[in-house]
Each structure stands twice: as C-alpha cells, then as structure tokens.
Amino acid sequence: FPRTLPQAEALDRAYQVDTVINLNVPFEVIKQRLTARWIHPASGRVYNIEFNPPKAVGIDDLTGEPLIQRDDDKPETVVKRLKAYEVQTQPVLEYYQ
Numbered sequence: 608f609p610r611t612l613p614q615a616e617a618l619d620r621a622y623q624v625d626t627v628i629n630l631n632v633p634f635e636v637i638k639q640r641l642t643a644r645w646i647h648p649a650s651g652r653v654y655n656i657e658f659n660p661p662k663a664v665g666i667d668d669l670t671g672e673p674l675i676q677r678d679d680d681k682p683e684t685v686v687k688r689l690k691a692y693e694v695q696t697q698p699v700l701e702y703y704q
Contacts, residue, residue, distance in 0.1 A: 612698045627703040634689050641685045645674040 609615040618624060643656045647667040654661045654674060662668050678684055 611695050615699045642682045644680045
C-alpha cells in the first residue's frame with residue numbers, strides 16, 4: 608500500500624510520509640510462487656507444490672481431502688493481475704521519487 612496514485616495522494620494528505628519501501632521481485636518469481644499455491648478449502652491451509660508441498664500430491668495432510676487451486680492463482684489470471692499491478696504501481700513509484 609499504496610498501489611494506486613489516488614491512494615498515495617490520500618495517504619500523503621493524512622500522514623507525513625518520509626520513507627517509502629518498494630519490494631522489487633521479478634514477475635516470474637511471483638508467478639511461480641502464486642501458480643504453485645494450493646488450498647484446503649475447509650480449513651484455509653495453504654500449500655505450495657514447490658516450497659511447502661503436501662505429503663501426497665493434491666491431498667491435505669491433516670484431513671486427506673482434496674486441495675484446490677483458486678481461480679486467482681491460475682497462470683492466466685496471475686499474469687493479468689501482475690500486468691494490472693505494474694500499470695497501477697508505476698505512477699506511485701514515480702510520485703514518491
């Protein structure tokens with residue numbers, strides 16, 4: 608936060624911002640991590656098939672129930688979200704420079 612220019616302007620009106628931190632993570636790394644995320648819908652437990660995989664592929668460790676991949680974590684959706692983020696965030700970065 609802020610992710611959009613209007614949010615940045617509103618933040619500046621409410622608070623004196625003297626430091627801004629931008630975490631610059633390559634989109635491929637973000638895409639890789641998000642698209643590898645699987646959820647146990649009943650509990651909200653999150654697995655990552657590369658970094659924190661379940662013991663059995665596609666199965667929750669505690670219940671044995673199937674895991675799902677949220678629509679937001681599917682590759683085509685992640686790419687759209689990252690492109691939108693880039694378009695919205697670039698003006699914020701320029702605003703704070």
